[in-house]
Amino acid sequence: MRRIVKYLKPYIWQILLVLALVFVQAMTDLKLPDYMSKIVNEGVLLGDNGVILSTGLEMLAIALVGAVCTIAAGFLASRVATGYARDLRNAIFEKVENYSLSEFDKFSTASLITRTTNDVQQVQMVMIIFLRMIVLAPIMAIGGLSKAIAKNPSMTWIIAASVLCLFVLMGILFSVGLPKMKRMQSLVDKLNLVTRENLTGMRVIRAFNTESYEEKRIDEANRNLTKTSLFVNRLMVIMQPVMMLLMNLTTVLIIWVGANAVGAGSMQVGDMMAFMQYAMQIMFSFLIVSMIFIMIPRASVSAGRIADVLETEPTILDPVQPLDHSDVQGLVEFDDVTFCYPGAQEPTLEHISFTAKPGETTAIIGGTGSGKSTVINLLPRFYDATEGEIRIDGIPIRQMTQHGLRDKIGFVPQKGILFSGTIRSNITYGAHDISEEEIWKAADIAQATEFISRLPEGLDTPISQGGTNVSGGQKQRLSIARALAKKPEIYIFDDSFSALDFKTDAALRKALKDNIDKATMIIVAQRISTVVDAEQIIVLDEGKIAGKGTHEQLMKTCDVYREIALSQLSEEELA
Numbered sequence: 001m002r003r004i005v006k007y008l009k010p011y012i013w014q015i016l017l018v019l020a021l022v023f024v025q026a027m028t029d030l031k032l033p034d035y036m037s038k039i040v041n042e043g044v045l046l047g048d049n050g051v052i053l054s055t056g057l058e059m060l061a062i063a064l065v066g067a068v069c070t071i072a073a074g075f076l077a078s079r080v081a082t083g084y085a086r087d088l089r090n091a092i093f094e095k096v097e098n099y100s101l102s103e104f105d106k107f108s109t110a111s112l113i114t115r116t117t118n119d120v121q122q123v124q125m126v127m128i129i130f131l132r133m134i135v136l137a138p139i140m141a142i143g144g145l146s147k148a149i150a151k152n153p154s155m156t157w158i159i160a161a162s163v164l165c166l167f168v169l170m171g172i173l174f175s176v177g178l179p180k181m182k183r184m185q186s187l188v189d190k191l192n193l194v195t196r197e198n199l200t201g202m203r204v205i206r207a208f209n210t211e212s213y214e215e216k217r218i219d220e221a222n223r224n225l226t227k228t229s230l231f232v233n234r235l236m237v238i239m240q241p242v243m244m245l246l247m248n249l250t251t252v253l254i255i256w257v258g259a260n261a262v263g264a265g266s267m268q269v270g271d272m273m274a275f276m277q278y279a280m281q282i283m284f285s286f287l288i289v290s291m292i293f294i295m296i297p298r299a300s301v302s303a304g305r306i307a308d309v310l311e312t313e314p315t316i317l318d319p320v321q322p323l324d325h326s327d328v329q330g331l332v333e334f335d336d337v338t339f340c341y342p343g344a345q346e347p348t349l350e351h352i353s354f355t356a357k358p359g360e361t362t363a364i365i366g367g368t369g370s371g372k373s374t375v376i377n378l379l380p381r382f383y384d385a386t387e388g389e390i391r392i393d394g395i396p397i398r399q400m401t402q403h404g405l406r407d408k409i410g411f412v413p414q415k416g417i418l419f420s421g422t423i424r425s426n427i428t429y430g431a432h433d434i435s436e437e438e439i440w441k442a443a444d445i446a447q448a449t450e451f452i453s454r455l456p457e458g459l460d461t462p463i464s465q466g467g468t469n470v471s472g473g474q475k476q477r478l479s480i481a482r483a484l485a486k487k488p489e490i491y492i493f494d495d496s497f498s499a500l501d502f503k504t505d506a507a508l509r510k511a512l513k514d515n516i517d518k519a520t521m522i523i524v525a526q527r528i529s530t531v532v533d534a535e536q537i538i539v540l541d542e543g544k545i546a547g548k549g550t551h552e553q554l555m556k557t558c559d560v561y562r563e564i565a566l567s568q569l570s571e572e573e574l575a
Contacts, residue, residue: 003307004123007087011080018080019135021073024033026139028066028149032059033274058480077131085124092116092309101382102342106537107309110193113322115309116187119302126292126299128310141285148278151271159279162250162287169242170290177235180228187225194221220262231293247283255280274296316381316402323399328378328392328408330489330520332356332379337388339374345422347386348374349543356536358489361513361521363531365564366540372524373414375540376492379522380406392490412496414524416475418467424459426478427466429485439485446481447504448474472499480508484516493523497530505530528565536560 003475009013039055096103096112107115152441194217198205205214240563255304287482340347349371354400356362364372378390381402390397397405410430418426426441434442439459443449451474469473476499483491491512509530511519525531532551539547539554539561547558554561 004088004310005302007091008080010087011047011083014076014080018076018131020075021069021135022132022135023139025069025073026136026143027067028062028069029140030143031062031396032066033147033277033281035268036277037268037274037544040273041268072309074131077128077166079132081124081127085120085126087332088123088306089116090118092120092306092307093331094202095310095312098314099312100314100572102313102315105342105397106267106312107148108189108193110196111189111305112309113196114192115302115305116190119305119570122299123300123306124158126295128462129292129295133286133292137292140281140288142284144278144281148275150284151275151278152258152267153260153517155254155261155275158257159282159296162246162279162283165291166243166283166286169239169246173235177232179464180231182347184225184228184232185220187228191218191221191225194218226273243287247280250279251276263482301490316384318396318401319399321394321402322401325392325400325408327402328489330358330408330518331393332362332490332520332522333391334375334537335389337378337385337390339378339383341383347543349378352388352545354536354545354548356490356522358520360535361523361533362536363523363525363534364538364540365525365531365561366546366558367564369542370540371543372540373494374543375538376430376494376522378523379490379492380411408489409490410486410491412479412483412491412493414498416467416472416479416499417480418463418475419468420465421463422457422459423455423461423463423478426463427481427485428460429482430442434485441515442481443478444479445484445508445515447511448477449510451477469512473501473504476500478505488519490520491522493521493525495524495526497523498526502529509533530566539564 036059039052039059090113092115124310146154148159151365198214198218199414205211217323254272256275256277259266259552261267262269262272279434334352336345337349337352339349352375354362364375366372374383378385379397381397384398392400392405419429431438436567440449443452451462452458463469467478470478476496480493480496497508500508505527506529513533523531523534528551531537535550537547537549537551538545539558546560547554549557555565
């Protein structure tokens with residue numbers, strides 16, 4: 001918990017006010033048994049109605065003050081805890097936004113979701129109880145004990161014996177339950193992971209008829225979590241009646257011993273009643289403390305998981321003194337670039353060198369696993385090159401701010417990603433202030449105008465989460481339109497035409513060539529037809545450049561390129 005305490009600094013004055021209110025509440029609670037004792041001893045037993053009335057009114061006023069303080073403390077504690085939880089969620093999201101892909105490889109998506117939601121919620125719940133009880137419990141325990149001793153020192157052994165039994169019981173519960181409580185968050189992670197995989201891969205699951213297998217996976221993860229949760233909840237259920245039994249036995253014992261003392265004339269009835277209330281207050285205080293200690297282990301695990309995210313520093317950082325790159329034209333240079341994934345023994349890319357010029361298309365092609373996508377992931381600094389240097393207009397990208405660098409790039413991933421909203425909001429995602437005409441122009445170049453125009457609401461057609469209400473080809477075209485609307489100096493298409501038919505692919509490439517004549521265009525593709533017209537084609541094979549040149553040149557000089565081409569098209573089509 002202490003690792004994330006610093007996020008409580010904005011609420012320090014509210015916390016102090018909560019503690020002050022709780023202190024007043026505790027003092028009023030400790031005062032009430034004295035009034036009860038006075039009403040019984042001086043009012044009821046002596047038949048003095050005036051004492052009953054006056055003391056009763058004072059008791060009512062004190063109780064009212066205590067109630068107001070309790071409500072105010074509860075309100076403020078909830079406000080502090082929810083605000084604290086909100087700040088933690090924001091901090092986690094902002095931290096994750098700055099992560100490179102290396103950090104995303106460390107934390108799974110399911111785990112990050114759990115940490116942002118369930119873990120924060122666990123900390124929030126403990127914070128509410130902690131703020132309200134951290135002052136109340138010790139004051140009630142110490143104050144109640146001192147007042148009980150003052151009433152009848154000879155009966156304090158009853159309280160001591162009851163508290164000892166309480167500690168023994170809690171010790172047993174802790175030793176049995178704590179390991180299970182600590183394990184629960186990892187089980188929640190597992191369930192989220194399996195659920196997410198099933199929901200995102202539902203089409204594949206149905207296509208391969210593996211519903212029964214996935215049901216078993218879900219059932220196993222669900223059963224493990226349910227089993228552990230039931231175990232913890234059963235402990236809590238057992239604890240409550242046992243605690244009540246212990247408190248009732250304490251009450252019976254106080255009445256039995258107290259009645260003998262009253263009969264012997266060494267104690268008044270009102271004092272016995274007050275002693276009973278003090279005993280209950282003391283036991284209640286220890287019960288509260290035990291409840292806090294039950295909740296703290298799971299919350300501390302959650303706090304540690306949150307702190308792990310917040311304390312993980314991104315491996316890719318902005319330079320202390322970035323170079324001015326406001327006038328970048330888009331000349332991209334890879335200079336002897338080598339890259340090795342974290343933890344990998346062999347480099348994915350070795351000695352990659354090429355230049356991509358503004359106004360020209362540079363295509364990257366190669367077999368599966370040749371490193372095509374890795375090359376273009378290095379340019380926006382999703383990863384940093386292990387060796388070598390990448391420059392834009394002669395400026396090393398490590399000397400640019402990440403925001404400034406990515407502002408110059410229009411990136412279209414292999415898998416078209418859309419956000420919930422409308423077609424308009426998705427196209428204008430990177431350029432919010434563009435005109436209606438510019439939106440339609442971007443859609444027209446991306447070959448999306450036809451299907452958008454057929455929709456009843458046009459650009460205002462809703463897009464569901466993940467773009468599930470449009471086809472794969474439509475999703476890709478909208479992703480391309482989004483990049484075009486941004487009007488960057490550098491375009492990166494990571495196999496972004498794979499879901500398009502050959503006719504649409506050809507029309508899109510022609511529209512790009514006719515309308516984007518000043519920007520640098522880098523295309524990663526699997527199809528020869530997509531790259532055949534490029535001014536420069538980079539052929540990758542096992543992370544190395546196997547060839548470089550135009551289509552005609554590579555057909556004569558590069559065996560790897562020729563094999564790829566002949567595997568897709570006949571010699572007549574290639575001629």
